[in-house]
Amino acid sequence: MSLPVLVALVVFGIALSVAAVHFTGGTKTATLADADQALRRFAEDFPDELVATVRLTADARTAFLDLGNGRTGIVHSIGDCFLTRIVSASDIVALDVDDRGAILLKLADFTWKGGRFVFADRTDAKTVAVALGLDNPRLAREAA
Structure with missing residues (x-):
């Protein structure tokens, strides 16, 4: 030949x-139709967790779930699938909120490093950032 x-x-x-x-x-690329879908997907991996509130990003690719006790659940689309995580302040390497309502999150997890998450409402971004531990002095130093 x-x-x-x-x-x-x-x-x-x-x-x-x-x-x-x-x-x-x-x-x-998978997207979340609403908060209920995020709750159902999160419950598949963490059925015993109680979720207080769910906040979706503007592109509906990520949901942040308030679990209380300084823990936050995350449902994030990668390709046509969703990954789920429970994070606390000890899992976070850097965290910041910019002026446009986006959270910059860097995790210590080598399988998923985090990313930039834009919210339609700046109040949601600030609320999620505080729940993740934005007021933690260690994170404030590392984000700077």
Whole structure:
């Protein structure tokens, strides 16, 4: 087999694989329809946890759930799936709230480092940040 034919077959095979993944939903990003869906998804992994409030981000990809006692549940979409975490101040490396209502969260967890989460309401962002421990002096030093 000549090299140009082999290269054409490889390129065609890769393009066909990418198209198959895309058209079967592999590039779809999951979103949360509402707070109830976030509660149900969180309860699948943590059925014994009692949730006080749920706050969704503006893009509906993440929900922060107030669990009390300095703990916060997180439901976050990655691809077409959701991951769930329970975090406390000891799990957080850095935390900040910007002027536009976004939380910048960096976690010590090597499987998910956190990210930037934008809320439609700046009050929600501030409330979630305080629940995560924004008023903790250790986090204030590390975020600076």
